[in-house]
Amino acid sequence: MTDSGASACPAVEFHDVTVAYGRRPVLWNIDLVIKAPGLFGILGPNGAGKSTLLKAALGLVPLVGGRVTLFGRPLAEVRSRIGYVPQRETVDWDFPVNVMDVVLMGTYARLGWWRRPGAAERDRARAALERVGLVDLAGRQIGRLSGGQQQRVFLARALAQDAELYFLDEPLAGVDVRSQERIFRVLDDLRREGRLVVVVHHDLRTAADWFDGAALVDMRLVAAGPTAAVLTPENLRRTYAGHIDVLDELGRAVERGGRTA
Amino acid sequence: MNSLAAIPYNTLVVAVAVAVVGFASGVVGCFGVLRRRALAGDAAAHATLAGVVAAFVVTGRRDLPTLLVGAFVAAMASLGCLVxxxxxxxxxxxxxxxxxLSVSFGIGIVLLSGLSARGIPGAGGLEQFLLGHTAALTATDAITLAVVSAAVVLVVWAGLKEATLVSFDPAFAAATGWPVAVIDYALVALVAAMVVVGLPAAGAVLVTALVVIPPVAARQWTDxxxxxxxxxxxxxxxxxVGGVAASAAVPRLATGPTIVLVASGLFAVSFFCAPERGWFARRRGV
Incomplete structure (x- = not known):
């Protein structure tokens, strides 16, 4: 894209964002600015609202207060520049589609109503499958893949969107080591190409190795900035207070400098 | 009967129309099943009886289009209640x-029995919408049903990409800008339309079978x-077609149950014999 706005405005801006499910607040007054390019981790305990933060950015949950701008504009104007990888468990993997069918879904938004994917879309989908190393499985029904392969199919679908800003929701949950490395190599490439990749992630031990920026979330924003500055023992204690069981493990992880992946 | 010419024109038209209705029901039902909304269709189907009777009471007419418009309104109203x-x-x-399902069906039965208890002239025959009865269909009615069914199939085929996307991954569809709720309601409305169109053949109680059993059976054979x-x-x-033919051959046999039996037979074959997903194949695979 030749849009100069991409470099002038931060890619993602949350202004005072509050989200509630019913009367229970899930996110409270979140102010967060994320600049492109980079690999940015959203970290925090279970139920802290990490996924909700992504959904708020993507317009998938109503905001009680505040607003989100992407590339300095409202979401509706820049949707085609945004890619999304939802959590793997949110879909039925017994659905009668094969790997290629799913990856092609990444091209649907640009096709618009009624038009079917053609040769150009198939080429794009094939290139995306090559990047995640699944081109040989293009014809396989998606239920006959391992968890890691399924996650890579979702990533390939997002790559087929050819976006500038990617949101990924727990792309490494239940994923084997080989797929993990493959996925992170692709995300790293995206950063090198000048894009911003925002990842909801639950494993703090790997966070320091992979992300150059991070936010710690527990309903409120606890800290945000360069990963090393964010993952301090003090910040972790504030984020994970009340989650005693993980605290010990975290303490040990932090002592070892987060290099225990 | 050893030639097509020996079959009366009306019977032939009805048979062709029922074939088109059956085909369209199976096609539309796929998205009801894939979106896990099969039971919503059943609720809509049971509500149609109240719609049929109400349409007769309000307009005093009992031609098929009037009754089916009433059925469609009732079906959509019941789905609205669900939402x-x-x-x-x-x-x-x-x-x-x-x-x-139970409340709307109860209303239908109360209206129907209220009509027959008062001996309102012209009300006789409405109870055929309970279990289905194709013998009373005229050629014109049958053609109307076939045309609506064909239109529904065309709409589904045109929106195949959108319907598949929303059924498989609604969150991704919404994130990429598709109006998920609109597509969802359109799919439900199409199922409701097919339930209404299938009503004269299969009846309110069992018409769901036509939109649920064929997709479930078909899923066994393909990915x-x-x-x-x-x-x-x-x-x-x-x-x-099998159900209608059997009920035409045997006097007093209701069409709806016969259709369900034939469909269930096909499902049983699919369940046991399909390659890969079938029972036998899985036993061999283990």
């Missing part, structure tokens, strides 16, 4: 569906949505 209950109460989905749609259509066609 409202889901949205504004904490009732769970299955309970809400059962509630709408692709387009193939599943075509197979479900063919299975629906065979069930509908």
């Amino acid at each position: 409202v209950i889901r949205r504004f109460t904490r009732t769970r989905d299955d309970a809400a569906t059962a509630l709408v 692709r949505v387009p193939t599943m749609l075509i197979l479900a259509g063919v299975i629906g066609l065979v069930a509908a």
Whole structure:
């Protein structure tokens, strides 16, 4: 894209964002600015609202207060520049589609109503499958893949969107080591190409190795900035207070400098 | 009967129309099943009886188009109730569906028995919408049903990409800018339309079978949505025609139950014999 706005405005801006499910607040007054390019981790305990933060950015949950701008504009104007990888468990993997069918879904938004994917879309989908190393499985029904392969199919679908800003929701949950490395190599490439990749992630031990920026979330924003500055023992204690069981493990992880992946 | 010419014109037209209705029901039903909304269709189907009777009471007419418009209004109203209950109460989905189904069907039965108790002239025959009865269909009615069915199939085929996307991954569809709720309601409305069109053949109680059993049977044979749609259509066609033929051959045999029996037979074959997903194949695989 030749849009100069991409470099002038931060890619993602949350202004005072509050989200509630019913009367229970899930996110409270979140102010967060994320600049492109980079690999940015959203970290925090279970139920802290990490996924909700992504959904708020993507317009998938109503905001009680505040607003989100992407590339300095409202979401509706820049949707085609945004890619999304939802959590793997949110879909039925017994659905009668094969790997290629799913990856092609990444091209649907640009096709618009009624038009079917053609040769150009198939080429794009094939290139995306090559990047995640699944081109040989293009014809396989998606239920006959391992968890890691399924996650890579979702990533390939997002790559087929050819976006500038990617949101990924727990792309490494239940994923084997080989797929993990493959996925992170692709995300790293995206950063090198000048894009911003925002990842909801639950494993703090790997966070320091992979992300150059991070936010710690527990309903409120606890800290945000360069990963090393964010993952301090003090910040972790504030984020994970009340989650005693993980605290010990975290303490040990932090002592070892987060290099225990 | 040893030649087509020996079959009366009316019977022939009805048979062709029922074939088209059966095909369309199977096709449309696929998205009801894939989106896990099969029971919502059943609630809509049971509500149609009240719509049929109400249409007769309000207009005093009993031509098929009038009655089926009433049925469609009732079907959409019941689906509207489902949406409202889901949205504004904490009732769970299955309970809400059962509630709408039984209440709307109860209303239909009360209206129907109230009519026959008062001996209102012209009301006789409405009870045929309970279990289905194709013998009374005129050629004109049958052609109307076939045309509506064909239109519904064309709409589904045109929106195949959108319907598949929303059924498989609604969150991704919404994130990429598709109006998920609109597509969802359109799919439900198409199922409701097919339930109404299938009403004269299968009846309010069992018409769901035509939109549920063929897709479930078809899923056994294929891993692709387009193939599943075509197979479900063919299975629906065979069930509908088989059911109508059997009930025409045997006096007093209701059409709806016969259709269900034929469809269930095809499902049983699919369940046991399908390659890969079939029972035998899985036993061998283990």
